Amino acid sequence: MQTIWAVGLFLLGLGVGSFANVLIYRVPRRLSFVAPRSFCPSCGHVIRPYDNIPLISYLWLRGRCRDCGAGISIRYPVVELLCGLLWLGVFWHPGLPWTPAMPSWTLQAELWPGLFFVTVLLVISGIDLDEQIIPNRIILPAIVVGLAALGAVSLVRGDYHVILHAVYGMLIGGGFLGIIAFLAPRGMGMGDAKLAAFLGIFMGFYILAGLLMAFLLGSIGGIILLAAKRKGRRDRIPFGPFLALGGALALFWGEPLYRLYRSLFHLG
Ligand SMILES: [Zn+2]
Known part of the structure:
Protein backbone atom coordinates (compact mmCIF):
# COMPACT_ATOMS: atom_id res chain seq x y z
CA MET A 1 0.00 0.00 0.00
CA LEU A 85 11.43 13.65 -6.12
CA LEU A 86 10.48 16.45 -3.72
CA TRP A 87 6.95 15.04 -3.47
CA LEU A 88 8.42 11.62 -2.77
CA GLY A 89 10.65 13.18 -0.11
CA VAL A 90 7.68 14.84 1.59
CA PHE A 91 5.83 11.51 1.50
CA TRP A 92 8.71 9.73 3.21
CA HIS A 93 9.27 12.59 5.59
CA PRO A 94 5.81 13.92 6.33
CA GLY A 95 5.21 16.38 9.07
CA LEU A 96 6.77 19.74 9.58
CA PRO A 97 10.15 20.13 11.26
CA TRP A 98 8.53 21.13 14.55
CA THR A 99 5.64 18.67 14.72
CA PRO A 100 6.22 15.37 16.55
CA ALA A 101 7.05 12.48 14.24
CA MET A 102 4.17 10.14 13.47
CA PRO A 103 4.57 6.47 14.31
CA SER A 104 3.75 5.24 10.80
CA TRP A 105 3.69 6.38 7.21
CA THR A 106 -0.07 7.11 7.33
CA LEU A 107 -1.14 10.02 5.20
CA GLN A 108 -1.25 12.62 7.87
CA ALA A 109 -2.64 16.11 7.70
CA GLU A 110 0.80 17.67 7.23
CA LEU A 111 1.46 15.82 3.99
CA TRP A 112 -0.61 18.22 1.88
CA PRO A 113 0.86 21.46 3.23
CA GLY A 114 4.29 19.83 2.77
CA LEU A 115 3.62 19.11 -0.92
CA PHE A 116 2.36 22.66 -1.41
CA PHE A 117 5.44 24.04 0.38
CA VAL A 118 8.06 22.29 -1.80
CA THR A 119 6.15 23.06 -5.03
CA VAL A 120 6.02 26.79 -4.27
CA LEU A 121 9.75 26.74 -3.41
CA LEU A 122 10.52 25.08 -6.75
CA VAL A 123 8.48 27.60 -8.79
CA ILE A 124 9.93 30.61 -6.95
CA SER A 125 13.51 29.34 -7.31
CA GLY A 126 13.00 28.88 -11.05
CA ILE A 127 11.60 32.39 -11.52
CA ASP A 128 14.23 34.03 -9.27
CA LEU A 129 17.07 32.28 -11.14
CA ASP A 130 15.63 33.44 -14.47
CA GLU A 131 14.47 36.95 -13.71
CA GLN A 132 15.89 37.92 -10.30
CA ILE A 133 12.39 38.62 -9.00
CA ILE A 134 10.01 36.92 -6.60
CA PRO A 135 6.61 37.85 -8.05
CA ASN A 136 3.81 38.96 -5.73
CA ARG A 137 1.42 37.00 -7.94
CA ILE A 138 2.94 33.81 -6.54
CA ILE A 139 4.25 34.62 -3.08
CA LEU A 140 1.27 36.55 -1.69
CA PRO A 141 -1.38 33.91 -2.52
CA ALA A 142 1.10 31.26 -1.32
CA ILE A 143 1.34 32.97 2.10
CA VAL A 144 -2.47 33.10 2.38
CA VAL A 145 -2.87 29.45 1.32
CA GLY A 146 -0.06 28.40 3.66
CA LEU A 147 -1.70 30.06 6.67
CA ALA A 148 -5.08 28.56 5.74
CA ALA A 149 -3.54 25.09 5.30
CA LEU A 150 -1.86 25.18 8.70
CA GLY A 151 -5.04 26.58 10.23
CA ALA A 152 -6.75 23.48 8.85
CA VAL A 153 -4.01 21.23 10.27
CA SER A 154 -4.55 22.97 13.62
CA LEU A 155 -8.25 22.06 13.49
CA VAL A 156 -7.64 18.47 12.35
CA ARG A 157 -5.11 17.90 15.12
CA GLY A 158 -7.10 19.87 17.66
CA ASP A 159 -3.86 21.68 18.51
CA TYR A 160 -3.75 25.45 18.22
CA HIS A 161 0.07 25.38 18.59
CA VAL A 162 0.31 24.52 14.88
CA ILE A 163 -1.15 27.83 13.69
CA LEU A 164 0.60 29.68 16.52
CA HIS A 165 4.01 28.36 15.38
CA ALA A 166 3.11 29.24 11.80
CA VAL A 167 2.39 32.85 12.72
CA TYR A 168 5.53 33.15 14.89
CA GLY A 169 7.67 31.69 12.10
CA MET A 170 6.12 34.01 9.54
CA LEU A 171 6.79 37.10 11.68
CA ILE A 172 10.35 36.03 12.54
CA GLY A 173 11.31 35.13 8.95
CA GLY A 174 9.59 38.07 7.30
CA GLY A 175 10.67 40.51 10.00
CA PHE A 176 14.31 39.46 10.04
CA LEU A 177 14.85 39.62 6.27
CA GLY A 178 12.54 42.64 6.02
CA ILE A 179 14.89 44.59 8.30
CA ILE A 180 17.94 43.47 6.30
CA ALA A 181 16.21 44.40 3.03
CA PHE A 182 15.34 47.80 4.52
CA LEU A 183 18.90 48.46 5.72
CA ALA A 184 20.70 46.94 2.70
CA PRO A 185 18.29 47.11 -0.24
CA ARG A 186 21.07 46.31 -2.71
CA GLY A 187 21.79 42.95 -1.15
CA MET A 188 18.31 41.75 -0.38
CA GLY A 189 14.87 42.52 -1.76
CA MET A 190 11.43 42.68 -0.19
CA GLY A 191 10.64 39.60 -2.28
CA ASP A 192 13.21 37.70 -0.22
CA ALA A 193 11.52 38.93 2.98
CA LYS A 194 8.13 37.67 1.73
CA LEU A 195 9.70 34.34 0.83
CA ALA A 196 11.22 34.11 4.33
CA ALA A 197 7.76 34.84 5.78
CA PHE A 198 6.37 31.99 3.67
CA LEU A 199 9.17 29.67 4.88
CA GLY A 200 8.45 30.67 8.47
CA ILE A 201 4.80 29.60 8.19
CA PHE A 202 5.90 26.04 7.52
CA MET A 203 8.98 26.01 9.71
CA GLY A 204 7.92 27.76 12.90
CA PHE A 205 10.97 28.54 15.04
CA TYR A 206 13.04 26.31 12.75
CA ILE A 207 13.03 29.30 10.41
CA LEU A 208 16.19 30.33 12.31
CA ALA A 209 17.94 27.12 11.22
CA GLY A 210 16.57 27.61 7.68
CA LEU A 211 17.85 31.18 7.47
CA LEU A 212 21.26 30.23 8.83
CA MET A 213 21.45 27.47 6.23
CA ALA A 214 20.38 29.90 3.48
CA PHE A 215 23.06 32.45 4.46
CA LEU A 216 25.73 29.74 4.60
CA LEU A 217 24.72 28.31 1.22
CA GLY A 218 24.38 31.81 -0.25
CA SER A 219 27.90 32.77 0.85
CA ILE A 220 29.40 29.55 -0.48
CA GLY A 221 27.42 29.89 -3.73
CA GLY A 222 28.45 33.53 -4.10
CA ILE A 223 32.14 32.74 -3.59
CA ILE A 224 31.97 29.89 -6.12
CA LEU A 225 30.22 32.11 -8.72
CA LEU A 226 32.78 34.90 -8.17
CA ALA A 227 35.71 32.48 -8.33
CA ALA A 228 34.34 30.89 -11.50
CA LYS A 229 33.90 34.44 -12.92
CA ARG A 230 30.28 33.60 -13.69
CA LYS A 231 29.24 36.69 -11.75
CA GLY A 232 31.09 39.95 -11.19
CA ARG A 233 31.38 41.67 -7.86
CA ARG A 234 28.51 44.00 -8.80
CA ASP A 235 26.09 41.40 -10.13
CA ARG A 236 23.11 40.61 -7.99
CA ILE A 237 23.03 36.94 -7.09
CA PRO A 238 19.42 35.89 -6.43
CA PHE A 239 18.98 34.89 -2.80
CA GLY A 240 15.58 33.23 -3.28
CA PRO A 241 16.94 29.85 -4.43
CA PHE A 242 19.24 29.70 -1.38
CA LEU A 243 16.31 30.51 0.90
CA ALA A 244 14.28 27.80 -0.82
CA LEU A 245 17.13 25.31 -0.45
CA GLY A 246 17.53 26.23 3.23
CA GLY A 247 13.79 25.76 3.69
CA ALA A 248 13.75 22.37 1.97
CA LEU A 249 16.76 21.20 4.00
CA ALA A 250 15.08 22.34 7.22
CA LEU A 251 11.88 20.56 6.20
CA PHE A 252 13.68 17.27 5.67
CA TRP A 253 16.43 17.62 8.29
CA GLY A 254 15.01 20.25 10.63
CA GLU A 255 15.87 18.47 13.86
CA PRO A 256 19.59 17.78 13.23
CA LEU A 257 20.01 21.26 11.69
CA TYR A 258 18.45 22.89 14.71
CA ARG A 259 20.78 20.93 17.01
CA LEU A 260 23.76 22.08 14.92
CA TYR A 261 22.53 25.65 15.15
CA ARG A 262 22.15 25.46 18.92
CA SER A 263 25.60 23.98 19.39
CA LEU A 264 27.19 26.60 17.07
CA PHE A 265 25.74 29.42 19.13
CA HIS A 266 26.14 27.67 22.48
CA LEU A 267 22.47 27.82 23.23
CA GLY A 268 22.84 24.72 25.35
ZN1 LIG B 1 9.19 23.74 -32.77
Whole structure:
Protein backbone atom coordinates (compact mmCIF):
# COMPACT_ATOMS: atom_id res chain seq x y z
CA MET A 1 0.00 0.00 0.00
CA GLN A 2 2.81 2.36 0.91
CA THR A 3 4.50 1.69 -2.43
CA ILE A 4 1.31 2.46 -4.34
CA TRP A 5 1.01 5.81 -2.56
CA ALA A 6 4.70 6.55 -3.18
CA VAL A 7 4.47 5.77 -6.91
CA GLY A 8 1.18 7.68 -7.22
CA LEU A 9 2.54 10.76 -5.49
CA PHE A 10 5.74 10.63 -7.56
CA LEU A 11 3.74 10.53 -10.82
CA LEU A 12 1.43 13.29 -9.58
CA GLY A 13 4.54 15.27 -8.62
CA LEU A 14 5.89 14.90 -12.18
CA GLY A 15 2.60 16.28 -13.52
CA VAL A 16 2.63 19.19 -11.09
CA GLY A 17 6.27 19.77 -12.08
CA SER A 18 5.07 20.17 -15.66
CA PHE A 19 2.67 22.86 -14.44
CA ALA A 20 5.52 24.41 -12.41
CA ASN A 21 7.41 24.84 -15.73
CA VAL A 22 4.41 26.69 -17.13
CA LEU A 23 4.30 29.00 -14.10
CA ILE A 24 8.08 29.64 -14.18
CA TYR A 25 7.84 30.66 -17.84
CA ARG A 26 4.56 32.56 -17.84
CA VAL A 27 4.19 34.37 -14.51
CA PRO A 28 7.15 36.78 -14.99
CA ARG A 29 5.89 37.45 -18.55
CA ARG A 30 2.44 38.24 -17.14
CA LEU A 31 0.84 35.62 -19.38
CA SER A 32 -2.23 33.65 -18.37
CA PHE A 33 -1.22 30.21 -17.15
CA VAL A 34 -4.35 28.46 -18.38
CA ALA A 35 -4.53 29.67 -21.96
CA PRO A 36 -3.13 29.41 -24.59
CA ARG A 37 -1.91 25.82 -24.64
CA SER A 38 1.84 25.22 -24.43
CA PHE A 39 3.70 25.88 -27.65
CA CYS A 40 7.22 25.48 -28.99
CA PRO A 41 9.06 28.78 -28.39
CA SER A 42 10.96 28.28 -31.68
CA CYS A 43 8.26 27.47 -34.24
CA GLY A 44 5.10 28.31 -32.30
CA HIS A 45 3.40 24.96 -32.93
CA VAL A 46 1.02 23.93 -30.16
CA ILE A 47 2.48 20.94 -28.32
CA ARG A 48 0.36 17.83 -28.84
CA PRO A 49 -1.05 16.22 -25.68
CA TYR A 50 0.96 13.02 -26.27
CA ASP A 51 4.14 15.10 -26.60
CA ASN A 52 3.40 16.82 -23.30
CA ILE A 53 3.82 13.86 -20.94
CA PRO A 54 6.25 14.79 -18.17
CA LEU A 55 9.73 13.30 -18.56
CA ILE A 56 8.61 10.57 -21.02
CA SER A 57 8.01 12.93 -23.94
CA TYR A 58 11.38 14.60 -23.51
CA LEU A 59 13.14 11.23 -23.65
CA TRP A 60 10.92 9.96 -26.48
CA LEU A 61 11.53 13.09 -28.60
CA ARG A 62 15.21 13.04 -27.59
CA GLY A 63 14.90 16.63 -26.45
CA ARG A 64 13.78 18.03 -29.82
CA CYS A 65 10.56 19.69 -31.03
CA ARG A 66 8.56 17.29 -33.24
CA ASP A 67 7.77 20.10 -35.70
CA CYS A 68 10.94 22.13 -36.13
CA GLY A 69 13.60 19.99 -34.44
CA ALA A 70 14.69 22.85 -32.17
CA GLY A 71 16.24 21.68 -28.92
CA ILE A 72 13.98 21.63 -25.86
CA SER A 73 15.67 23.00 -22.76
CA ILE A 74 16.85 20.31 -20.36
CA ARG A 75 15.36 22.36 -17.52
CA TYR A 76 11.82 21.19 -18.34
CA PRO A 77 12.45 17.51 -17.54
CA VAL A 78 14.79 18.53 -14.69
CA VAL A 79 12.06 20.64 -13.01
CA GLU A 80 9.54 17.81 -13.53
CA LEU A 81 11.86 15.20 -12.04
CA LEU A 82 12.82 17.50 -9.16
CA CYS A 83 9.15 18.07 -8.35
CA GLY A 84 8.45 14.31 -8.40
CA LEU A 85 11.43 13.65 -6.12
CA LEU A 86 10.48 16.45 -3.72
CA TRP A 87 6.95 15.04 -3.47
CA LEU A 88 8.42 11.62 -2.77
CA GLY A 89 10.65 13.18 -0.11
CA VAL A 90 7.68 14.84 1.59
CA PHE A 91 5.83 11.51 1.50
CA TRP A 92 8.71 9.73 3.21
CA HIS A 93 9.27 12.59 5.59
CA PRO A 94 5.81 13.92 6.33
CA GLY A 95 5.21 16.38 9.07
CA LEU A 96 6.77 19.74 9.58
CA PRO A 97 10.15 20.13 11.26
CA TRP A 98 8.53 21.13 14.55
CA THR A 99 5.64 18.67 14.72
CA PRO A 100 6.22 15.37 16.55
CA ALA A 101 7.05 12.48 14.24
CA MET A 102 4.17 10.14 13.47
CA PRO A 103 4.57 6.47 14.31
CA SER A 104 3.75 5.24 10.80
CA TRP A 105 3.69 6.38 7.21
CA THR A 106 -0.07 7.11 7.33
CA LEU A 107 -1.14 10.02 5.20
CA GLN A 108 -1.25 12.62 7.87
CA ALA A 109 -2.64 16.11 7.70
CA GLU A 110 0.80 17.67 7.23
CA LEU A 111 1.46 15.82 3.99
CA TRP A 112 -0.61 18.22 1.88
CA PRO A 113 0.86 21.46 3.23
CA GLY A 114 4.29 19.83 2.77
CA LEU A 115 3.62 19.11 -0.92
CA PHE A 116 2.36 22.66 -1.41
CA PHE A 117 5.44 24.04 0.38
CA VAL A 118 8.06 22.29 -1.80
CA THR A 119 6.15 23.06 -5.03
CA VAL A 120 6.02 26.79 -4.27
CA LEU A 121 9.75 26.74 -3.41
CA LEU A 122 10.52 25.08 -6.75
CA VAL A 123 8.48 27.60 -8.79
CA ILE A 124 9.93 30.61 -6.95
CA SER A 125 13.51 29.34 -7.31
CA GLY A 126 13.00 28.88 -11.05
CA ILE A 127 11.60 32.39 -11.52
CA ASP A 128 14.23 34.03 -9.27
CA LEU A 129 17.07 32.28 -11.14
CA ASP A 130 15.63 33.44 -14.47
CA GLU A 131 14.47 36.95 -13.71
CA GLN A 132 15.89 37.92 -10.30
CA ILE A 133 12.39 38.62 -9.00
CA ILE A 134 10.01 36.92 -6.60
CA PRO A 135 6.61 37.85 -8.05
CA ASN A 136 3.81 38.96 -5.73
CA ARG A 137 1.42 37.00 -7.94
CA ILE A 138 2.94 33.81 -6.54
CA ILE A 139 4.25 34.62 -3.08
CA LEU A 140 1.27 36.55 -1.69
CA PRO A 141 -1.38 33.91 -2.52
CA ALA A 142 1.10 31.26 -1.32
CA ILE A 143 1.34 32.97 2.10
CA VAL A 144 -2.47 33.10 2.38
CA VAL A 145 -2.87 29.45 1.32
CA GLY A 146 -0.06 28.40 3.66
CA LEU A 147 -1.70 30.06 6.67
CA ALA A 148 -5.08 28.56 5.74
CA ALA A 149 -3.54 25.09 5.30
CA LEU A 150 -1.86 25.18 8.70
CA GLY A 151 -5.04 26.58 10.23
CA ALA A 152 -6.75 23.48 8.85
CA VAL A 153 -4.01 21.23 10.27
CA SER A 154 -4.55 22.97 13.62
CA LEU A 155 -8.25 22.06 13.49
CA VAL A 156 -7.64 18.47 12.35
CA ARG A 157 -5.11 17.90 15.12
CA GLY A 158 -7.10 19.87 17.66
CA ASP A 159 -3.86 21.68 18.51
CA TYR A 160 -3.75 25.45 18.22
CA HIS A 161 0.07 25.38 18.59
CA VAL A 162 0.31 24.52 14.88
CA ILE A 163 -1.15 27.83 13.69
CA LEU A 164 0.60 29.68 16.52
CA HIS A 165 4.01 28.36 15.38
CA ALA A 166 3.11 29.24 11.80
CA VAL A 167 2.39 32.85 12.72
CA TYR A 168 5.53 33.15 14.89
CA GLY A 169 7.67 31.69 12.10
CA MET A 170 6.12 34.01 9.54
CA LEU A 171 6.79 37.10 11.68
CA ILE A 172 10.35 36.03 12.54
CA GLY A 173 11.31 35.13 8.95
CA GLY A 174 9.59 38.07 7.30
CA GLY A 175 10.67 40.51 10.00
CA PHE A 176 14.31 39.46 10.04
CA LEU A 177 14.85 39.62 6.27
CA GLY A 178 12.54 42.64 6.02
CA ILE A 179 14.89 44.59 8.30
CA ILE A 180 17.94 43.47 6.30
CA ALA A 181 16.21 44.40 3.03
CA PHE A 182 15.34 47.80 4.52
CA LEU A 183 18.90 48.46 5.72
CA ALA A 184 20.70 46.94 2.70
CA PRO A 185 18.29 47.11 -0.24
CA ARG A 186 21.07 46.31 -2.71
CA GLY A 187 21.79 42.95 -1.15
CA MET A 188 18.31 41.75 -0.38
CA GLY A 189 14.87 42.52 -1.76
CA MET A 190 11.43 42.68 -0.19
CA GLY A 191 10.64 39.60 -2.28
CA ASP A 192 13.21 37.70 -0.22
CA ALA A 193 11.52 38.93 2.98
CA LYS A 194 8.13 37.67 1.73
CA LEU A 195 9.70 34.34 0.83
CA ALA A 196 11.22 34.11 4.33
CA ALA A 197 7.76 34.84 5.78
CA PHE A 198 6.37 31.99 3.67
CA LEU A 199 9.17 29.67 4.88
CA GLY A 200 8.45 30.67 8.47
CA ILE A 201 4.80 29.60 8.19
CA PHE A 202 5.90 26.04 7.52
CA MET A 203 8.98 26.01 9.71
CA GLY A 204 7.92 27.76 12.90
CA PHE A 205 10.97 28.54 15.04
CA TYR A 206 13.04 26.31 12.75
CA ILE A 207 13.03 29.30 10.41
CA LEU A 208 16.19 30.33 12.31
CA ALA A 209 17.94 27.12 11.22
CA GLY A 210 16.57 27.61 7.68
CA LEU A 211 17.85 31.18 7.47
CA LEU A 212 21.26 30.23 8.83
CA MET A 213 21.45 27.47 6.23
CA ALA A 214 20.38 29.90 3.48
CA PHE A 215 23.06 32.45 4.46
CA LEU A 216 25.73 29.74 4.60
CA LEU A 217 24.72 28.31 1.22
CA GLY A 218 24.38 31.81 -0.25
CA SER A 219 27.90 32.77 0.85
CA ILE A 220 29.40 29.55 -0.48
CA GLY A 221 27.42 29.89 -3.73
CA GLY A 222 28.45 33.53 -4.10
CA ILE A 223 32.14 32.74 -3.59
CA ILE A 224 31.97 29.89 -6.12
CA LEU A 225 30.22 32.11 -8.72
CA LEU A 226 32.78 34.90 -8.17
CA ALA A 227 35.71 32.48 -8.33
CA ALA A 228 34.34 30.89 -11.50
CA LYS A 229 33.90 34.44 -12.92
CA ARG A 230 30.28 33.60 -13.69
CA LYS A 231 29.24 36.69 -11.75
CA GLY A 232 31.09 39.95 -11.19
CA ARG A 233 31.38 41.67 -7.86
CA ARG A 234 28.51 44.00 -8.80
CA ASP A 235 26.09 41.40 -10.13
CA ARG A 236 23.11 40.61 -7.99
CA ILE A 237 23.03 36.94 -7.09
CA PRO A 238 19.42 35.89 -6.43
CA PHE A 239 18.98 34.89 -2.80
CA GLY A 240 15.58 33.23 -3.28
CA PRO A 241 16.94 29.85 -4.43
CA PHE A 242 19.24 29.70 -1.38
CA LEU A 243 16.31 30.51 0.90
CA ALA A 244 14.28 27.80 -0.82
CA LEU A 245 17.13 25.31 -0.45
CA GLY A 246 17.53 26.23 3.23
CA GLY A 247 13.79 25.76 3.69
CA ALA A 248 13.75 22.37 1.97
CA LEU A 249 16.76 21.20 4.00
CA ALA A 250 15.08 22.34 7.22
CA LEU A 251 11.88 20.56 6.20
CA PHE A 252 13.68 17.27 5.67
CA TRP A 253 16.43 17.62 8.29
CA GLY A 254 15.01 20.25 10.63
CA GLU A 255 15.87 18.47 13.86
CA PRO A 256 19.59 17.78 13.23
CA LEU A 257 20.01 21.26 11.69
CA TYR A 258 18.45 22.89 14.71
CA ARG A 259 20.78 20.93 17.01
CA LEU A 260 23.76 22.08 14.92
CA TYR A 261 22.53 25.65 15.15
CA ARG A 262 22.15 25.46 18.92
CA SER A 263 25.60 23.98 19.39
CA LEU A 264 27.19 26.60 17.07
CA PHE A 265 25.74 29.42 19.13
CA HIS A 266 26.14 27.67 22.48
CA LEU A 267 22.47 27.82 23.23
CA GLY A 268 22.84 24.72 25.35
ZN1 LIG B 1 9.19 23.74 -32.77
